[in-house]
Amino acid sequence: MAQGINTASTKLEINSSGNVYTQVKGVNSSSGLGGGSAAVIDTTDFDSTAKEKSMGLPDEGQCSIGMIFMPKDAGQLAMRAARGTRAATKFRITLADGTKYDFTAYVLTFERTGEQDDVVKASSNLEITGSVVETTATA
DSSP, X not given: OOOOOOSTTOEEEEEEETTEEEEOTTEEEEXXXXXXXXXXXXXXXXXXXXXXXXXEEEEOOEEEEEEEOOTTOHHHHHHHHHHHHTOOEEEEEEOTTSOEEEEEEEEEEEEEEOOTTSXXXXXXXXXXXXXXXXXXXXX
16 A cells, blocks of 8 residues: 655745755645646747647746744744845755755745634745755655
8 A cells, every 4th residue: 555745744944044944834735846837849840740849948837835824933034034035045845754845936925814713824925946956865
């Protein structure tokens, strides 16, 4: 029976300075990592008998992060600061098995929401620039 990776213990970290990463606390969901696409380049010419194409550069797209809003958390403060400065910022997602995804992204949004009988939540969209580097955990 195949067993997947549990989402418990997954961490999102933001590079706060130099090579120091700070955990973003309160994260409870992520989506979109690896969901980008590439442009299709038309290479058809007069000698072609059907459309001919090649693949352009991959675009890693966006990663959406959901979290419980924690206004004093150093990681959430760093994300809000990165949005304010419009700086490309390094991020790391580490799964429970130790697999890591390192990427650079712009923090496009950091939205707060609230509902009756709930905690204040936040969501953030990260626009990835460059490649996502996966480091698979060793068994």
